[in-house]
Amino acid sequence: MSKVALILAGHGSHISTNTAGVVWGYVDRLRAWGVADEITACFWKEVPAFSHVLDTVVADTVVIVPVFTAQGYFTQTVIPTEMGLDGAVTHKNGKTIYFTPTIGEHPYLETIVQERVTDTVTTYDLHHDDTAVAVIGHGTRRNSRSQDATRHQANLIREQQLVSEVVDVYLDDDPDIPSLYQSTHAKHVIAVPFFLAEGSHVTIDVPEALGISYGDVPSEVNGRNVYYTPPVGTDDAMCRVILELARDTGVFPNIKNTVGVELRSTPTNTIQNNVWDAFPKAGRDTFIQALQNKEALTFGQVMVTDTKVWHTNASSDTTTQPSPEALRGFVRENPFRPLPFSDDLPEEWHVDVVSAEEAYAVVETIYPTLITDWANQKNNSFMTESLEEIGTRQTGMFEDIHVLDEVVIQSAVESVCGRCIRQPSWLTGHDSDIAKLPCKTPCNVWLSTAKKMGDNTK
Ligand code: SF4
Helix, strand or coil: CCCEEEEEEECCCCCCHHHHHHHHHHHHHHHHHCCCCEEEEEECCCCCEHHHHHHHCCCCEEEEEECCCCCCHHHHHHHHHHHCCCCCEEEECCEEEEECCCHHHCCHHHHHHHHHHHHHHHHHCCCHHHEEEEEEECCCCCCHHHHHHHHHHHHHHHHHCCCCEEEEEECCCCCEHHHHHHHCCCCEEEEEECCCCCCHHHHHHHHHHHCCCCCCCCEEECCEEEEECCCCCCCCCHHHHHHHHHHHHHHHHHCCCCCCCCCCCCCCCCCCCCCCCCCCCCCHHHHHHHHHHCCCEEECCEEECCCEEEECCCCCCCCECCCHHHHHHHHHECCECCCCCECCCCCCCEEECCCHHHHHHHHHHHCCCHHHHHHHHHCCCCCCCCHHHHHHHCCCCCCCHHHCCHHHHHHHHHHHHHHECCECHHHHHHHHHHCCCECCCCCHHHHHHHHHHHHHCC
8 A cells, every 4th residue: 555754844044943843743643643654854044955855754645844934935836846746746756745735724712712712802801892803924125925824813813703893914015014003092902913933023022023032921002901821832732733734635535543543532642653763764764683783883972772872972971851842852952053963962861772673763753854865875876966956956045056165165064064963975976985974965053044144244
């Protein structure tokens, strides 16, 4: 029977752990539900990259769900370009790839936005005539459809006549957020961020534009009370939305429905799978074989046996991390490490495992995509991407990356790759077979650093 991979595509961030963190949370839950053979995430700013993630799955049917609140530049330009998608269905390299609508377009989001408003009205005993709602979207001047989903939510609240005034405003488009203080006049303003995660937009940028301190509810701005609600994507039920979008592609019969998940039913915490199951599998067999042939393997700062995985410098009395969620939180969040391969992996942890398969899943949690490239290199099927290929593919800020001065490129390699456990094989092309832990394509941290260095020399 055909195998199915489910990939969640998000934005990611270099400064906020939650932007990708919320997406990884969905991945953990969906893996535990056992809804597909392989489940993973990919990002613009973090690892795995959009352009690389398809290499990591072996399934011949792939469903990509964009974890964005609206159609826009990322879903209509960046993701299709980076992943080589033709549209809703792509046939490529022996795979059939389905690209679903965004989770923000699903009707369930209406319920969540409505709940944010009614919960605030009830909690603070607000009255219809002196209450306004502002639904706040990201928006972008680069894509005319980026306001559609936010405007739709505002229209629904308006139709329901829950409050006297409703506006939609945008972080990166007009009407901007401060304009809500002119376009509405009610004493109380319920501000609903139509964002998925408590990332930097929700905790820093939007509060700043509103003139409030994040966490103060209500806040007073020029004599008006602002009630800033949580974003819409933190609900557990978002995993059900993802599953519904995946099912709408028609591959649902191939998706294991082990929990009988019903949208809008009470969220269940039922765990059906081993939490280390349903990881992407490209390279897994090579890893398992290598582990059978050796007592222990080392990948970067991680030591692996088939009973335990740990930091090479860990002391003998570390406590075990019992799940991907706990392990990822420990090595990624405090302090936030946007590049998982940076050589500052926290030391005091270990994971007890019962098989080589689990050991593989632990390494994939710490170093996403690493084993795929390592195994491809071992099997003589590793291919790099040149800077020219990347620059030619890019439509946005990195489209000139391949014409950067050689000195700038080398400086960026020294400053970013110099602190990484991988080697930038993309720079040396077919010399990659000498690289111990090869790197197929420049990560977003390298691209951003090189771009900034290039801009500074102009
Ligand atoms: S581009 Fe450099 S820093 Fe980024 S993952 Fe590759 S080797 Fe590491």
